[in-house]
Amino acid sequence: MTTSPDLFEPTPTDQARPETPARRPRRLLVAGITAAAVVAGGGAAAYAGSLKSVTLDVDGELRTVTTTAGSVDGLLEAQGVVVDTRDEVTPGADSALRDGSDVVVRSGKQLALQVDGERTDTWVTALDADEALDVLSARGSDVRIVASRSGDRASLPVDLDVDGPVAVVHDGTAHVVGDGTDVADVATALDAADVELDRDDRVHVADAAAKDVAKDVAAAQKKADEADEADEADKADGAATQAAAQTEAPEVAVVVQRVxxxxxxxxxxxxxxxxxxxxxxxxxxxxxxxxxxxxxxxxxxxxxxxxxxxxxxxxxxxxxxxxxxxxxxxxxxxTKKRPSTPTSSGSTRDIGRQMAAARGWSGSQWSCLESLWTKESGWDASAQNPSSGAYGIPQSLPGSKMATAGADWQTNPATQIEWGLGYISGRYGTPCAAWGHSQSVGWY
Incomplete structure (x- = not known):
């Protein structure tokens, strides 16, 4: 539906009265707004040319117009109101127009909905979101009107509530905004509640009684009522009045979901x-x-x-x-089997000879090893130096170092010899090198 810039300006044949009713009263398109019912017999022609006063309501904007039009269609044409197939006119465009008629025009608006979790689009001629939700409630148990987003702004093609406050639910809380007057759009409601939107946040409008928002709305309503009572008390110089004004309960809620x-x-x-x-x-x-x-x-x-x-x-x-x-x-x-424990020092040397030979230390290397450990311990597995505490055949200091070769290091000569051979190999390379060091400094 479109209207000319001078929608309600007087014309030579359609004179508007100077007085203008208040803006946006609730006027539903239901049977009963038919003061200009079709006249039997003469039809619209019977009223053409006669001067009459009618009330024209275009999307809640009311004006009393003096006109000579004989039909609703003629009135709309004279007033520059253009309607299309998605708009709704009551009574019908070809209905006769007579003095005192009420003509109501509602524009079609496309809404994005979420019905029981499913997204869909629809057209409505509702005056605001409150009315639209009432009409659309038959579609499912949970109906939401999804706001469109543009940057940090959110909007709907319909107002929120033309005659009452709304609740703004966000971040686990809610605020009632509007103070009993209309809140025209989503952006106004969010500004009033001091809510800022991030790029990905979602905004929709729901019935204030919806189960997921009703609790927050009730708490916000209670807070608003308490504020009204406190204001009344201040006006009465501290004496609370029994007739304290209360904020009208919101019918719709703007819900902000943080994404x-x-x-x-x-x-x-x-x-x-x-x-x-x-x-x-x-x-x-x-x-x-x-x-x-x-x-x-x-x-x-x-x-x-x-x-x-x-x-x-x-x-x-x-x-x-x-x-x-x-x-x-x-x-x-x-995987090597350990030799059995010897019973004499001579057999201890035999074990040492065998184990040294397994490393490739025979001949002169064995002679050096025999001389080294004869000097250190006499090949006695229990030999202990009384001053330093060195222990065993190789005179390990401390003796517990030999535990890396076996838990029986204190009693098993083979374990001591295994450790001692490993020590000589790692530190000196060969028994003769170790024996040469011992002869030079007295220890190895």
């Missing part, structure tokens, strides 16, 4: 593996030796998560990759 979309990163441990290798040169009774320490890896998973008022409504995987590879732990387990 946030962000990437959420989660790190998950990737357990490392362990492998064990056999070593024929290591005694079987020793615990496995770790030659490479293992470590867990890390899998990084990124999801794009959308929340509405803190609740997750959508979650989609963005990436999933191992960002740190696990390291396999390597252990060595010996």
């Amino acid at each position: 946030e979309t962000k990437d959420v990163t989660r790190k998950v441990d990737v357990e490392h593996k362990t492998t064990t290798k056999k070593d024929s040169g290591r005694y079987a009774d020793l615990d496995a030796k770790v030659t490479r320490k293992g470590s867990d890896g890390v899998r990084t998973v990124v999801h794009e998560v959308t929340t509405v008022d803190g609740k997750v409504v959508k979650k989609s995987k963005v990436s999933d990759e191992v960002t740190k590879k696990p390291v396999t732990e390597v252990r060595v387990k010996g």
Whole structure:
């Protein structure tokens, strides 16, 4: 529906009275707004040319017009009101016009709806959102009018409530705005409640009695009533009056849903593996030796998560990759059988000769080793230096170092010899090198 710029300006044949009724009263398009009913017999022609006074209501804007038009269509044409198939005119456009007729025009507006969770569009001729929700309630148990967004602004093609306040529900609270007067649009309501919108926030209009907003609306109404009572008390110089004014209860609620979309990163441990290798040169009774320490890896998973008022409504995987590879732990387990415990110092030397030969130390190297440990301990597995505390055949200081070769290091010569050979190999390379150092400085 369109109207000319001088919609209600007087014309030579259609004279408007100077007085103008108050703006936007509630005027529903129902049977009864038919003061200009069709006249039997003569029809519209019977009234053409006669001067008559009619009330024209275009989307809530009322004006009393003096006209000679004989039909509703003639009146609308004379007033520059153009209607299309989605608009509603009561009575019909071809109905006769007589003195005292009421003509109501309602423009068609397209609304985006959410009905029981499903999105749809529809056309209505309701004057405001309150009236539209009443009409649309037959479509489902939960009907919402979805506001369109443009940057930080939200809007509807209809007003919120032409004759009452509205509730603004946001961030777990609510405010009643309008103070009993109309709140024209969504932007005005949000400004009045001091609510700012982010780019992704959603806005819709619902019945104030809807179950998910009713509690917040009731709390806001109570707060508004208490403010009114306090104001009345102030006016009465501190004496509260029994007739304290109360804010009219809102029929509709503007609901702001805070929407946030962000990437959420989660790190998950990737357990490392362990492998064990056999070593024929290591005694079987020793615990496995770790030659490479293992470590867990890390899998990084990124999801794009959308929340509405803190609740997750959508979650989609963005990436999933191992960002740190696990390291396999390597252990060595010996398979070598340990010689039995000797019963004499001579047999201790025999074990030493055998174990040194297994390392390739025979001939002169064995001679050096025999001389070294004869000097240190006389090949006595229980020998202990009274001053330093060095212990055993190789005179380990302290003796507990030899535990790395076996738990029986205190009594088993083979364990002591195994440790001592490893010590010489690691520090000096050969028994002769160790013997040469001992001869030079007195220790090795």
